[in-house]
Structures are given as C-alpha cells and as structure tokens.
Amino acid sequence: MTDTHTHIYMPDVFPDYGVEAAGRAIEAGVTRMVFPCVNENSLPAMRKLHEAFPRNTRLALGLHPTDLEGDWRAQLDRMEQMLPGDFAAIGEVGIDLYHDASQRAEQREAFARQLRWAVKHSLPVIIHCREGLDDTLEVLQELKNECELPQLIFHSFTGGPEEVRRIREVCDPLFGINGVVTFKNAPAVREALPVIGLDRMLLETDAPWLSPAPLRGRTNESARIPLIRDCIAATLGVSPEEVESRTDSAAYNLFFK
Ligand SMILES: [Zn+2]
Numbered sequence: 026m027t028d029t030h031t032h033i034y035m036p037d038v039f040p041d042y043g044v045e046a047a048g049r050a051i052e053a054g055v056t057r058m059v060f061p062c063v064n065e066n067s068l069p070a071m072r073k074l075h076e077a078f079p080r081n082t083r084l085a086l087g088l089h090p091t092d093l094e095g096d097w098r099a100q101l102d103r104m105e106q107m108l109p110g111d112f113a114a115i116g117e118v119g120i121d122l123y124h125d126a127s128q129r130a131e132q133r134e135a136f137a138r139q140l141r142w143a144v145k146h147s148l149p150v151i152i153h154c155r156e157g158l159d160d161t162l163e164v165l166q167e168l169k170n171e172c173e174l175p176q177l178i179f180h181s182f183t184g185g186p187e188e189v190r191r192i193r194e195v196c197d198p199l200f201g202i203n204g205v206v207t208f209k210n211a212p213a214v215r216e217a218l219p220v221i222g223l224d225r226m227l228l229e230t231d232a233p234w235l236s237p238a239p240l241r242g243r244t245n246e247s248a249r250i251p252l253i254r255d256c257i258a259a260t261l262g263v264s265p266e267e268v269e270s271r272t273d274s275a276a277y278n279l280f281f282k
Pocket of ligand 1: 030032061117231
C-alpha cells in the first residue's frame with residue numbers, strides 16, 4: 026500500500042524524523058510513502074527520512090497556501106531553482122480560505138505559478154483545497170485555457186458527490202481519501218466514493234493529523250492506512266484486497282514509476 030500524503034518527517038511530532046513511524050508503516054504493509062512539502066523549511070527533515078528509506082519514499086516540492094509569509098515570492102524563486110531535482114510531485118499547493126480569506130489573490134498567484142512548474146517538468150500536483158473550491162477551479166480553468174493540465178490529486182478530499190461532479194467539469198483528478206472517511210460525522214465523502222470509483226482514488230493518512238477511527242484524536246501515522254482501506258472496502262462492498270490493488274497501481278504510476 027501507499028500513503029500518498031504523510032508528514033511523519035516532522036521532528037516536532039516525531040523527534041526521530043519519523044524513522045520508527047516509517048518502520049511501523051512498512052511492517053503494516055504500507056511500503057510506499059509520499060512526503061508533501063509545506064514550505065522550504067520542511068525540506069531538510071523530508072530528506073532525512075527519505076535518505077533512511079530511499080526506495081520506500083518520494084518527495085514533493087511546494088509552498089502551502091497558508092504559508093505565504095515574509096518574502097514568499099523569493100521562496101518560490103528558490104524552490105523553482107531546485108526543480109526538477111529528485112522531486113516526484115509538486116505539493117502541497119492550492120487554496121485555503123478556512124481561517125483567513127485575506128490572501129485570496131496571493132494564494133491564487135502562488136498556486137498558478139506552482140501549477141506551471143508541474144506542467145514544465147511533467148510532475149503531478151498534490152492540491153490542498155479547503156474552503157477554496159471556486160478559486161481552485163478558476164485557477165485550473167485559466168491554465169487549461171492555455172495548455173494541457175498536469176495530473177492532479179485533490180488531497181484530503183472530504184466533499185460529496187456534487188463536489189466530485191463540479192470538479193470533473195474542469196478536470197479529471199485523483200481523490201486522496203484519508204481518515205475522515207471513517208468519521209461518523211462525515212457521511213458526504215462516503216457517498217462520494219462510488220462516484221469517484223476505485224481507479225481514481227488514492228489512500229492517504231495526512232499524518233500526524235486526521236487519525237482514523239477507532240484511533241481518532243491520536244497522533245496519526247502512516248501505519249494506519251489499512252483502517253482507511255478497510256472503511257472504503259466496507260462502504261463500497263468490495264474486498265480490502267481490491268481497494269488495495271486498485272488504489273495502489275494508481276499511486277505507483279503517479280509517484281514511484
Ligand atoms: Zn498535508
């Protein structure tokens with residue numbers, strides 16, 4: 026299995042840079058992990074864990090929409106210089122107006138710019154979209170008017186069937202499903218699963234956040250992917266093995282091929 030979105034490299038949560046957590050994941054059958062980048066300060070820790078498990082892990086490069094601080098345009102310049110390097114994706118990038126909508130224009134600018142990196146280097150894009158679907162789809166549509174869109178992943182997807190349909194009017198992304206699917210109070214995403222279909226779905230934990238039931242509220246880690254797999258299987262009425270093999274081939278092709 027692949028955890029397509031995990032931050033277990035964060036030393037403030039995992040003081041050993043996630044080495045033990047990655048070991049537990051591999052033992053649980055989660056043999057591949059993708060580390061999204063929040064800002065350039067994420068990179069040394071991401072690299073440390075990647076160097077401990079080079080075959081099992083992949084790195085993404087990106088500036089998170091809620092991290093547009095200081096001279097963030099210069100930070101984007103520095104990141105751009107690092108590409109393509111050994112990065113397997115651009116992310117996590119996108120729009121997040123949940124706590125603060127005052128940087129809407131800046132978030133759109135940063136998102137659009139990083140999408141162009143993905144086009145240039147043929148990399149998939151891990152999209153973080155929270156209270157920002159209109160803006161996200163507008164930015165994607167603007168790019169689509171100029172060129173072919175890169176491969177897109179709507180990470181931490183928690184919307185319902187209607188949201189899937191709206192997104193598909195603009196693009197045909199993969200949808201990252203995490204522990205939220207196991208939460209009693211999140212029926213929308215469970216209703217969306219059959220609309221998404223197993224071949225357009227990726228498993229992710231978003232560790233250390235969003236630990237799945239029955240471990241909700243704890244520090245999350247990549248070893249809990251099987252809880253998410255099993256919930257998806259039960260919801261769709263298919264075997265866990267089928268969820269595993271179909272989501273995993275998409276994840277492998279995107280990040281590890
Ligand atoms: Zn994340």
